[in-house]
Amino acid sequence: MRKIALSFLLMFVLSLTAGMVASQESGGTLRAAWQARWESLDPHVASSEATFQILNNVLETLTFFDDDMNLIPWLAEDWENSEDGLTWTFYLREGVLFSNGRELTAEDVKWSFDRLIDPEIGSGNAFRLGGAGTQIDVIDDYTVSITTESVVATLPASLAANKSTGIVAPESVDDEGFISTPIGSGPFVISEIDGTTRLVLSRNDGYWQEGLPYLDEVIIRPITDDVARELALQGGEVDWIFTIAPQNLDALQADDNVIVETAPRLAYDYFGLNLNREPFDDVRVRQAIAMSIDRQVICDFAFFGICEPVQGPTASGTPWFFDYAPYDLDLDRARELLAEAGYEDGFTMEIMPAVGFDETIRGAQVVQQQLAEVGIEVVIGAVEFGEWLERQGAGDFDAFMLSWLGLTDAEDYFFLQHRTGQTFNFTGYSNPEFDELVDRGREVSDFDERFAIYEEANRILVDDAPYIFMYAKSEVKAWSPNVQGFVVRPDSAVNFWTVSLDN
Amino acid sequence: MSTRYILQRLFFALFVIVGVTFVTFMIVQLVPGDPARVSLGVQATDELVESRRERLGLNRPLMEQYATWLYNLTRGDLGYSLITGQPITPQIVNRLPVTLQLAGLAITVGVLIAFPLGFISATRPGSVIDVIASFISQIGIAVPDFWMGILLVLLFSTTLGWLPPSGYTPITEDFGDWLSHMILPALTTGMISGAILTRFVRSAMLEVMGQNYIQTARAKGLRERTVILRHALRNALITIVTVVGLQMTALIGSVVVIEIVFSLQGLGNLVLDAVLDRDYTLLQGAVFVVAVLVTFINLTIDLLYYLLDPRIEY
């Protein structure tokens, strides 16, 4: 009886807020322009930014980072860790419906997670759950436990990093085991897919957060050309664009029809060296390269100065910034190192940037000129992103240039790319001392203790230089003045459910 | 005689289309590496790749694959995109109107430029107008279409702000909006094919005007205007129709490029996307449809040619 009264009260309050929401310009269609085409929308196959930012509005995770990067409850209302640290138990929110009307329960969580870590599926995000050995158990309809083989102290945060850990309804899978249109519990539903040229997100009317989303529809289309994308926004063709060409920041900020906002970004640009090839197997050569480049110039010319030069993976604005910078420009020392390694006459190397990531191609050209100073002749071999991924995976490169983004925890900066045998360790870097540190970092939850561990790991990594770190970009997004409520986030997440339009 | 000619043309078109099916079918076969692996990405396991190969039918003998592809084609089924797994036919059907509308508008612009200019030049060879016209036409032939498109956007969109630089509104939704989006791309393509057409119109007219019956008509004392309009024009039309027809293949090629410059979601953009994404099945489908389109246009021109001049024999 009390329960009924309570739910009445709750409904009353909710309808009140809903009413307020309605007066706050509900409805409307947002026309959004992406910077790249999406690929498979299967969350366990997807790997690109373009795809994950669509899924962001369709799938939901147990935990969530709010706009200030604090970890908050989402599909799970609460969670706890076992004594031995191996088992995490999550208590799910009740009454959350998939967009097809079925209630989301612990079974769905188990199914999604089992599929994510299934080696047959081969998701590059399986590590977020601790890998294939992780055991997921349904305790009851609203309780699920995750038991990892070794302690993963950061599991709740790891679940919020991207939508690969989103809860997807098993009915999304087709006869052949593929997911082409994922069904989730998120604020929007994928209602139309027209190849990779147009995708429509429609309001999920049964969304558990009453009153949200404000928009009826989001129409997404990729405009890969920066100029065309910006002109489309300035000309009112679209209301919101994923990114701008950095060189046009000033021009766009001066335009009254455009709002541009920036935020420090949890990301960095780098190039990775192939440690299985000569001469990059010699740490002196790698260090020589690291101190032959002028990072401020690269930042200025690759990304027009909307960035901060870095010598390690973390920038000064992030919680995981370590003040360690041994690679200030020093051509004499670089030549010495090269001579010690037996390359006083230099050598030729190929840098592989990816087409469509203009800053990498620009950066490669600046690096080419800078490395020529110490006798290293750089050939630039820009390839399409698909081929880039393929060659990176096959170890078919001297150096690959790209950026890492959407990084939140320290583990995302160190463990993923540099731990021996990890999926994204393409350089072939392997240092037992480093491995031990990053393994330990996963088992500790006290921030200060972890900071000390990763500070040491950072020092080893920067000294060993499998990656040459260049700069950390700022996040830039732009929209028209009638778009309200969009927040530019350091993790680059595109969340449309708080967005509304006024006329 | 007439039926024979028509049948001959129909048969020829059919033959070309069959040839086109073979050439486009071979696109997927000639691809280096394994299309199944391309579609699944680096992290795919061998088992997964194998099952995708199975699904795409890549395990079966070449001729069997071709036969299946042809059979599906007759049902309007172009298969599935390697990258997204979406069916290809609806994607192409959605984009076809954009390409056709742009091609139609462009050839209209081209004809509107070329006819008056070509006629005037031909009636007054060597005059100032003739020299200017031929100069403009030479520039039009030499100017890269994508560059022209960029310059027009710089002028009319970025600087003057008169027209939108890119995008598309369906004609059924808002005619004015549709037109404002189509003007620049249609002008770009149209001016270039107009430049080429002008030359042909001029020489066709010159040739006809040199013929006996025109001299006769003149000798009979008919007014020059009558001579040109009633006799020369009608006869020159035949040549011009052929030239417009020949120009259509080039024009469709130009439309492909211009769509990309203006971010128009037509077949051209689809082709480039497919090339860049290495989506070979999608490329196959799009290239096939464009080639069929060109073949149909050529067939139409052949038949039109016959209607204009029934004396033709083959």
Added chain:
Amino acid sequence: MSADVISLDQTPSRTLLQDVLFRFVRHRVGMVGAVITSLLILAAIFGPSIAPHEPNRMHFTDVYAPPSLEYPFGADDFGRDIFSRVLFGARVSLMVGVVAVSIALVVGTTLGMIAGYGRRFFDEAIMRAMDVLFAFPTILLALAIIAILGRGVSNAMIAIGIVYIPIFARIARGEVLAVKNEEYVEAARSLGAGHGRILLHHVLPNILAPLIVQTALSLSFAILAEATLSFFTLGTQPPDPSWGRMLSEGRGFFRHSIWMGLFPGLAIMFSVMGFNFLGDGLRDALDPRLRNR
């Protein structure tokens, strides 16, 4: 006309050549074309020594410098000299053009001659295959071939070359059909010359004129096609300058530095015009019958 042709067999071809040269020099448009194409070739050969700057050298303090004595065509977003880059671009354009057209000329002419001279079966097989290729707009076919071969300059040359094979095949076949029953061919045949010898020594020299004209015209198409492919970033690799690539990479900067977009485009336009004019001049000089067409 046949008098000319026969004279080729009997007297040294000097008189004919002089004749052609005389006609060509008087052809104003053709001469303009010859001048432009000579400049292009000179730029391609001597570009490196006359360029005021190294084309890939970045001058970080002279970014977006407008045209001046130091930078005749201005500087780009890296402070590279656009004039030097345009000069180097001539090399890429000309090389791609020449190689691609050579492929088309050799393969196309061979196929066309076999079709025109050989048995009806070969004729049908070859020419119908060419008909099928004609159904694809050139740039589309080039894109499809690039998709298969992969990006890069050499693949672009092959793709453009393949695309223009049918044109040469068609022309060669038509010309062979026209001359194969001429007296001098019949004569050679009755003297027991083999097919290869007849084609090479008696047929080829007499169908050269239209092929030369088509070569010049095709060079202009090939330069356009290379620019288009490079514009779609399917041609040269950065930072090596090619005109199409300069336009593609500079596109984001035209709004404030128009010179970045102007000069590479003009370079393409003039080169294409040059070869077109040259082709026109050659046609009129080599084959007065075709005048005014």
